[in-house]
Amino acid sequence: MPLRRSSFPTCPCCDPAQAGRREVLAAGLGLLGAAALPRRAEAVALPPLRRLKVQRAFTEDSFDGVYFREGRYDREALHKLDWVLRDLSASEVTPMDPRLFDVLHAVASRLDALDEAFVISSGYRTPEHNASNAMRSRRVSTVSLHMSGMAADFRLQGRDSFGVARTAAQMQVGGVGFYRREGFVHLDCGPPRRW
Ligand SMILES: [Zn+2]
Numbered sequence: 553m554p555l556r557r558s559s560f561p562t563c564p565c566c567d568p569a570q571a572g573r574r575e576v577l578a579a580g581l582g583l584l585g586a587a588a589l590p591r592r593a594e595a596v597a598l599p600p601l602r603r604l605k606v607q608r609a610f611t612e613d614s615f616d617g618v619y620f621r622e623g624r625y626d627r628e629a630l631h632k633l634d635w636v637l638r639d640l641s642a643s644e645v646t647p648m649d650p651r652l653f654d655v656l657h658a659v660a661s662r663l664d665a666l667d668e669a670f671v672i673s674s675g676y677r678t679p680e681h682n683a684s685n686a687m688r689s690r691r692v693s694t695v696s697l698h699m700s701g702m703a704a705d706f707r708l709q710g711r712d713s714f715g716v717a718r719t720a721a722q723m724q725v726g727g728v729g730f731y732r733r734e735g736f737v738h739l740d741c742g743p744p745r746r747w
Contacts, residue, residue, distance in 0.1 A: 596658045596725055604657055605669040608636050614669070620657075625650050637675025637704060646676045648701040651741035652726075656704065659720045659739065665708060673736060674698060674705040697727065703740035705731075713737050721746040 602620035607613070613636045619629035630650060638645040660666045677685070677698040686692040697703040708716050717730035717737045728746045729738035 596723055598654055598658060599661075602654065602657045603666060604633070604653055604660070605667065606633065606636050606656075607669045607671050608640075609671050609673045610640065616669075619650070619653055634676075634701075637672055637701075639676045639678050639681055641681050642678045644676070644678050646701050648676060649741055652702055652704060652739070655720075655726045655739055655741050658723065658725050659716065660708070662719055662723060663708070663711065663716065665711060668709040668711060670704070670706045670708055672704055672706045675703075676701050697740040697742050702742060703727070703738060705736050705738050707736050717746075 598620075600621070600623065601618060603616075603618045605614075605616045615629070615632045615636050617629060617632075619626050619633060630647070630653075633653060634645050634648050637648055656670055657666075660668065660670070675698070677696065679699050682692065682696050682699050683694065686694045698705075707713055713735050714730060714732070717728050720726075720737070720739055721728045724744040725739075725741075726744060727738070727740040727742045730747075731738070
């Protein structure tokens with residue numbers, strides 16, 4: 553069945569207050585990533601070669617390849633991923649936090665789904681785009697990690713979204729949201745939490 557834009561509404565996504573993390577909210581978005589990393593690093597051992605398969609819903613954009621090798625992120629691969637996850641509404645690209653790709657890689661690896669594509673409905677959102685969404689819907693957080701390039705909403709090809717979200721939550725690799733009605737998953741590289 554073809555993907556329809558209306559089937560991917562925006563999510564409350566990664567509002568730390570909603571996830572019961574008031575201390576994170578107080579710390580501010582700028583500290584989120586630093587606070588999150590040690591815990592995730594302990595939880596999941598990442599391999600020296602990391603790859604991803606990503607497609608953008610509604611466009612022909614995709615990435616299928618290695619983004620980390622020999623101890624470093626591949627700059628060209630990151631640029632391609634940044635493009636795939638750009639803000640479509642604003643036609644704006646931002647450097648995504650590469651730890652987001654590590655989270656996606658870790659979850660796909662755990663699910664033995666590295667050859668399946670993450671079909672991205674929302675990646676980076678400009679503050680203006682996010683604020684516009686938040687004004688239209690109380691479900692959209694005004695402090696979404698999408699604005700920091702740290703979050704993605706997606707479906708994983710051939711996989712049940714509930715199962716994907718449950719696995720990701722068990723892995724404690726970041727923020728995990730499951731949107732039952734819309735059938736998509738939110739993942740971010742912020743502190744481990746779920747909703
Ligand atoms: Zn989201």
